[in-house]
Amino acid sequence: MPLYILKGKTYHHSKMVIISITTKQTPLTASNEDVEGYDVKAIITIKVRNEEKNLDMSGYCGV
Numbered sequence: 001m002p003l004y005i006l007k008g009k010t011y012h013h014s015k016m017v018i019i020s021i022t023t024k025q026t027p028l029t030a031s032n033e034d035v036e037g038y039d040v041k042a043i044i045t046i047k048v049r050n051e052e053k054n055l056d057m058s059g060y061c062g063v
Contacts, residue, residue: 019048023042025042026041040060041058
């Protein structure tokens with residue numbers, strides 16, 4: 001069962017199960033940007049067969 005990573009999209013594929021995980025990050029408008037990182041909003045979408053789950057998260061992305 002190979003794992004492929006393409007342009008920020010990670011997916012796993014086998015004959016019985018298809019899993020797709022997609023992440024999208026956007027900087028927050030009132031971000032306190034500095035050299036080490038910034039505040040972001042992230043949306044993680046997990047798709048398994050006919051189901052889809054969206055996780056909305058926000059936080060600090062930095063070194």
